[in-house]
Amino acid sequence: MVQPTVPRQLVVVGGGMVARRLVDALRSRDVAGQWAVTLLCEEPRAPYDRVALTSYFTGRDPDDLALGGQELWDDPLVTLRRGVAATSVDRDGHTVSTSDGRVLPYDSLVLATGSYAAVPPVPGKDLRGAFVYRTIDDVAGLRSYVENLRTEVDRPLRGAVVGGGLLGLEAAGALTALDVHTTVVEFAPRLMPLQVDEGGGEALRRLIEALGVTVRTGTATAKIVGRLGRVSRMEFAEGAPLDVDVVVFAVGVRPRDELARESGLEVGERGGVVVDDTCATSDPAVWAVGEVACIGGRTLGLVAPGYTMAEIVADRLLGGEGTFPGADLSTKLKLLGVDVASFGDAFAAEPGGLEVVISDPVAGVYKKLVMSDDARTLRGGILVGDASAYAALRPMVGRALGGDPAAYLLPEGAAPAPAGDLPDDAAVCSCNNVTAGAIRCSVTDAGCTDLAGVKACTRAGTSCGSCLPLVKRLVTTELEKSGIEVSSALCEHFELSRAQLFDVVRVQGLTTFSEIIAKHGTGRGCDICKPVIGSILASLGTGHILEGERASLQDTNDHVMANLQKDGSYSVVPRIPGGEVTPEGLIAIGEVAKDFGLYTKITGGQRIDLFGARIEQLPKIWKRLVDAGFESGHAYGKSLRTVKSCVGSTWCRYGVQDSVGLAIALELRYRGLRSPHKLKLGVSGCARECAEARGKDVGVIATDQGWNLYVGGNGGFTPRHAQLLAEDLDTETLVRTIDRFLMYYVRTADRLQRTAAWVEDHEGGLDAIRAVVLDDSLGIGADLDLAMAGHVDGYEDEWAAALDDPETLRRFGSFVNAPDQPDDTLAYVSERGQPRPATESERADSGVLIAGTTLEVRR
């Protein structure tokens, strides 16, 4: 194929779950960049997890419903247009018009417009207080309506859900979560008529009524009566009326096929854009996927078949041959905490089926398997009340179960899980179409060693999560089979974990790498174990990090006590404890920067970074800084970075304690403490928390009585809020508690494990750590205190010490045969009045270069 120079234009209409999967699948496969995608989203937000919509009522905010990360939308070949709807399609002109008045040309168009929530034509359906249940805006509207109403009326609120299917029960769960007494009104004679049979429906009704939800089946809603424009009563074809404050319609969905209709594409008898088994419409440039597609003569209201369609279209756009294999309409749900699953030929529609039923009204369980007439092959089933067998059973549909089918229906644990002998082609994750074979393969061939790795590699379990127990079992079985234990070995040179190494080094009093590796390792170490041992030795206070053999252990940055930048130059960060600095200090830093031509920037850690220093300039720069009273800021080390402060009670009208004073004291106490990963602290002078202390490994927030201590927070890749460890401590207790927390962390955490992950992994979690540091449950309190006292007494400024040692200074020569000769490949241009590294093209055009940062001229 000819490499296209300009990507072709793909327009996707509808920012739902299926559209997102399509864009994702296309971008991950289209390495050559053949397609540029524009996604039109009528909703004001990026595609989100509609399946998890109800979790909005259990405290999650809309952001938690995001599907995947932001990366996809940052991709230059993807344009996401939120709050923009497609209004018409001109198929002859190959353009789409949008609600913001643009006309977008397309080479291919995908309709992924999903469905409307259907509203039955009952009188009163437009009254205030009547809702549908489809989008974040719908559920947000429902919640605020209920919450407002609650402030107005002085009695429990009552609500009704019209429709007792999957959606209706979701909605009933939402209303119940809002403390609304709820009645589910279903026209059919049982709940979830599409998924479960009579026996299942009965079991479901009992379980749901036990939760306080009233169920009225076989009931047709005739009318909703309003008062002052608001919903107030429901009347039915038969039976007593019902007083209600809020009504949710969940009677089904209607495909949003209007764009297709208006542009003359074929639509199905009951709606939906008609497509063939490649998801193509009658127009070869237009595709339809997801709930709006009418495939095999019907529309499909589940996300898994939609995802399959998305994968097929992505494949086809890139010249592939994928076809739709037919939908698996299996579902497993937890509705109001009740398990319901339905899979395969659940209603025994295929002739000659045999049903095996276990029904236990007392335990509230109904389970049915549909078998072939010889009772060997599983055809389908229904599970209500306990669906734990679902993950294992569903992949077996169409296969011989082996053994007595009833055994699979016994309570969990009674029957052996058949995961081990699941055939390779059995689909384990139906949302993402992952087979048992693919999961095994990710362990044996792709080298995944844990569930997280397998999830990332295969996507299994990343959507609804119902397959996770099975995925996990497959992974464990496969790992055990290949004799892999999840290893805690540091690297090929050490079998021990970091925590174990720390202990043996400490207990045996080892002080050199050669001794340690001879006793406890093999070979000569590597870029993993050497810095770890360098750090352990430093934590144990064995002397300057660049002394003797220890210098060979230090990571790049520690080795020159500065931070390597992309062009091979370094940055320099003097410590500014608590962020407090005098005008003289600022002037001194400014003069150094000026004299050496360094780029200066205020960091995110309340101090100043000086960039563009050449290796041979570092000692000269530090001589000036040390003379001006500055010390190393350890921006390069896995050690204390900064203690961020807010201005506190000295100036701030709300401050209740001197946060700057405490921050400085803490920074001076823990400066230079080498740790498994970097450490950041914060101190806020009151609960307004301007120092963002809860985003730090250790956060302190002033109270009227003292200090609240939080631990295990960080920003970065996986932001974590610190959790409360202790309240209202006096300063002395606070400092002792932090001492112990930090020293315990230093001794027992893994390499590059921030405190948040350490707390999480620690057996017993934060409670166990609290017991150690506050109640001395391990009896090591005094030992930890002593170790910290040793650190505090032994502290010396690394840079000041280095400047006094000619042997150390020799390392800073640029070349062993020409120590003062600058690296002449460094080149800078001026931007906003400061130097920055030249780009490749600027280097080629050497006219614009300013030379390397200049050598000191003064003094």
Place this chain on the structure above:
Amino acid sequence: MSVEVSAEVAAAAALTWHEVCVLADLSPERGAAALLDGVQVALFRTHDDQVYAVQQLDPYSAANVMSRGIVGSRGDVPTVASPMYKQVFDLRTGECLDAVGKEPKPLQSYAVTVVDGVVSVGLPAPGPPGGAT
């Protein structure tokens, strides 16, 4: 101290040898940069006092930093890890042993002799145009 020049190295014709420094100038298990006729070379002294030389230019970052990487071993192979993005190279051949998910790119390696404590590096004879001298 004297180190035999390997047969291979001796056979490689047209090397220009540069005396760089004495062995004591190099710290064990650490690297140092050297400037030889305008060419930046990274020298490494391993724990057994072998000396290796590879290009100073890190092929992944295009910065002259290889000498600042961590020296170690993979099995029996002496290695250096790039200080920038941590790719690992065989010090003897320059072969890239771990490309950290990128395309493997090798380092140019240079012949080294240590004779009476003097470290010399053999650079290929300068090519016709653009060569240093």
